[in-house]
Amino acid sequence: xxxxxxxxxxxxIAAFVAVLVGTYFVGQYLVSxxxxxDSGVTDSDRAKQNSVRGRxxxxxxxxxxxxxxxxxxxxxxSVRVWPIYIATMTHLEGTxxxxxxxxxYFSKVANQMRYGMDVADEYGAILTFESEKPFAKGSATFKxxxxxxxxxxxxxxxTHCDVGPxxxxxxxxxxxxxxxxxxxxxxxxxxxxxxGCSGGGGKSDWYAGAVGAGFSYLDGTVAFHYxxxxxxxxxxxxxxxxxxxxxxxxxxxxxxxxxxxxxxxxLGFSESAAGNxxxxxxxxGDVRDLAEIxxxxxxxxxxxxxxxxxxxxxxxxxxxxxxxDFVAKDDHSRPGKITFxxxxxxxxxxxxxxxxxxxxxxxxxxxxxxxQWASQRQVYDAMMEYYRK
Numbered sequence: 001x002x003x004x005x006x007x008x009x010x011x012x013i014a015a016f017v018a019v020l021v022g023t024y025f026v027g028q029y030l031v032s033x034x035x036x037x038d039s040g041v042t043d044s045d046r047a048k049q050n051s052v053r054g055r056x057x058x059x060x061x062x063x064x065x066x067x068x069x070x071x072x073x074x075x076x077x078s079v080r081v082w083p084i085y086i087a088t089m090t091h092l093e094g095t096x097x098x099x100x101x102x103x104x105y106f107s108k109v110a111n112q113m114r115y116g117m118d119v120a121d122e123y124g125a126i127l128t129f130e131s132e133k134p135f136a137k138g139s140a141t142f143k144x145x146x147x148x149x150x151x152x153x154x155x156x157x158x159t160h161c162d163v164g165p166x167x168x169x170x171x172x173x174x175x176x177x178x179x180x181x182x183x184x185x186x187x188x189x190x191x192x193x194x195x196g197c198s199g200g201g202g203k204s205d206w207y208a209g210a211v212g213a214g215f216s217y218l219d220g221t222v223a224f225h226y227x228x229x230x231x232x233x234x235x236x237x238x239x240x241x242x243x244x245x246x247x248x249x250x251x252x253x254x255x256x257x258x259x260x261x262x263x264x265x266x267l268g269f270s271e272s273a274a275g276n277x278x279x280x281x282x283x284x285g286d287v288r289d290l291a292e293i294x295x296x297x298x299x300x301x302x303x304x305x306x307x308x309x310x311x312x313x314x315x316x317x318x319x320x321x322x323x324x325d326f327v328a329k330d331d332h333s334r335p336g337k338i339t340f341x342x343x344x345x346x347x348x349x350x351x352x353x354x355x356x357x358x359x360x361x362x363x364x365x366x367x368x369x370x371x372q373w374a375s376q377r378q379v380y381d382a383m384m385e386y387y388r389k
């Protein structure tokens with residue numbers, strides 16, 4: 001072969017290789033450039049997006065990208081972080097017989113409720129009012145549906161069941177006791193908004209009574225609820241006499257599940273995911289007593305000042321200390337709940353400073369992400385979501 005032909009062949013091959021290499025790098029550049037143009041996201045933007053991935057409620061995709069094949073629900077390694085709820089109870093008592101017939105008596109209570117809501121609303125707090133027969137009857141008689149008003153304002157409502165604890169009623173009789181109370185409140189707010197009852201404990205089968213009447217949850221469970229259980233399922237020393245004379249309003253159940261709502265499917269305090277009645281408590285006592293009943297918790301002593309305890313800023317400090325300690329120990333694997341009892345007497349102008357201090361303290365804790373306000377019904381809804389997961 002002539003020298004000139006060899007040289008031309010070598011040059012041709014080299015040129016061909018150069019074209020291939022050049023085409024490859026140009027292609028890579030164009031693909032990269034189009035990638036960013038199509039998504040509208042710069043490298044800086046991507047870095048910012050990557051920094052927020054993995055947070056609760058965040059998506060693992062950017063705008064313009066297709067979804068991942070694995071969703072948070074499907075990803076077995078993802079763990080839901082559940083909040084700790086703070087809620088209240090205000091009972092419109094069965095002993096307030098005058099509320100059904102005396103307009104001045106009824107209006108005093110209704111105005112206390114409205115004052116409490118007015119202050120709570122300023123801080124994003126949520127109250128729950130639970131009515132026994134007299135107040136519900138008065139509301140209908142005097143055409144002042146403050147319970148519906150509370151619901152419309154974003155607060156919670158329910159029934160209070162002051163069923164006598166000492167008598168063992170039959171199944172149909174205890175169902176009637178619960179249902180008579182529920183029907184009165186249903187007429188004011190609608191059955192769909194009245195799913196829960198506070199109280200109802202005693203010798204009778206309160207599980208059958210609540211479920212038979214159409215309730216979905218019980219809050220405010222106390223020692224009286226143990227009276228329907230055999231001695232083997234009660235705390236040591238909790239005989240009927242001891243409960244009635246000493247422990248009557250002590251927390252029930254007497255273990256840490258007191259602060260973690262759970263479903264039951266039979267009388268007692270055994271959790272069942274297949275249950276149809278939620279036990280939801282977590283009360284740490286009357287908000288006016290918190291500074292006096294130290295340490296707060298399952299073993300809190302009774303307040304020596306009783307109903308005469310002053311409502312002060314110290315009560316808010318005690319609540320804050322309890323919450324911070326509780327949150328530090330909680331693993332957020334299921335919803336937790338802390339409840340404060342607000343008697344209507346606490347909603348008084350003379351307590352304005354203490355009320356504002358309490359609600360502002362809770363707002364601070366909420367803003368820090370430690371707790372979340374909820375009505376008793378909203379806690380129930382959260383627990384139903386928990387069990388569905």
